[in-house]
Amino acid sequence: MTARRRSGSFPRHEADLSAQEDQEESHARFPQAELLSGREERPEAPARQGAQAAYAVGAAEVGVKFGKAARLRRRREYLAVQQRGARVFVGDVIVLALDAGSKAPRIGITVSSKVANAVGRNRVRRWAREAFRAVAAEFPPVDLVVIARTGSTTLGLPGMVRALRSAAERARSIGGAR
Numbered sequence: 001m002t003a004r005r006r007s008g009s010f011p012r013h014e015a016d017l018s019a020q021e022d023q024e025e026s027h028a029r030f031p032q033a034e035l036l037s038g039r040e041e042r043p044e045a046p047a048r049q050g051a052q053a054a055y056a057v058g059a060a061e062v063g064v065k066f067g068k069a070a071r072l073r074r075r076r077e078y079l080a081v082q083q084r085g086a087r088v089f090v091g092d093v094i095v096l097a098l099d100a101g102s103k104a105p106r107i108g109i110t111v112s113s114k115v116a117n118a119v120g121r122n123r124v125r126r127w128a129r130e131a132f133r134a135v136a137a138e139f140p141p142v143d144l145v146v147i148a149r150t151g152s153t154t155l156g157l158p159g160m161v162r163a164l165r166s167a168a169e170r171a172r173s174i175g176g177a178r
Contacts, residue, residue, distance in 0.1 A: 066129055070136075072108030072143055081108070081145045088167040091159065092151035093128075095167035097142045105139035107132045111148040120153045124160075131160035138168040 072078055085098035100106060109128045111121040128146045144167070155163070 066133060070104065070106055070132075072106050072145065077143065078108050078110070078145055081143050085143070085145065086170065088170045090163035090166050092149045092155060093160065093163040094147040094149065095163060096145040096147070097167060097171040100141050100143040102141050102143075105132075105136055105142050105144060107144045107146060109146045109148070111152075115148050115150055116153045121148075124148045124152050124155075127155065127157045127160040128164075130157055131164045134161055135164045135168055138165065138172075140171055142171050144171075 072081070081096050081098040085096035088095045088097070109125050111124050115121055115124065
């Protein structure tokens with residue numbers, strides 16, 4: 001502190017401090033509040049794992065991560081698959097497949113704003129990605145474009161998996177391309 005005294009309770013120098021350490025005081029308010037509440041103590045549930053940890057486990061089980069290598073990213077890649085790819089109509093989803101000449105299958109997902117609002121479109125995209133993760137091992141190395149149609153919001157994940165499985169069978173039967 002300075003020469004001006006701000007409060008009489010503050011020591012002005014280290015010589016004014018006590019050499020004895022204070023004993024740790026327990027916070028008396030908390031245990032007493034628990035005793036007076038009249039509630040029984042219940043065991044707490046173990047802490048949950050976060051969404052990222054659960055996602056990482058799921059991706060490791062399937063073995064396919066949905067990184068840049070697993071996606072179609074350029075417009076010309078989409079157009080090449082749409083112009084030259086083999087078409088498979090499965091319910092409310094169209095799957096186009098084109099032989100890629102790469103070592104792993106890649107996917108591109110198209111969901112028009114005519115299909116649903118933003119929430120519905122994102123739901124369909126998530127279903128398509130998860131279905132691709134589940135079925136990617138069944139595909140030869142092809143580029144896929146999944147085009148969702150108006151009724152695809154009612155498919156759910158099992159319907160999307162069925163659609164991609166039938167597209168995988170067709171892609172194997174035609175040799176990956178037409």
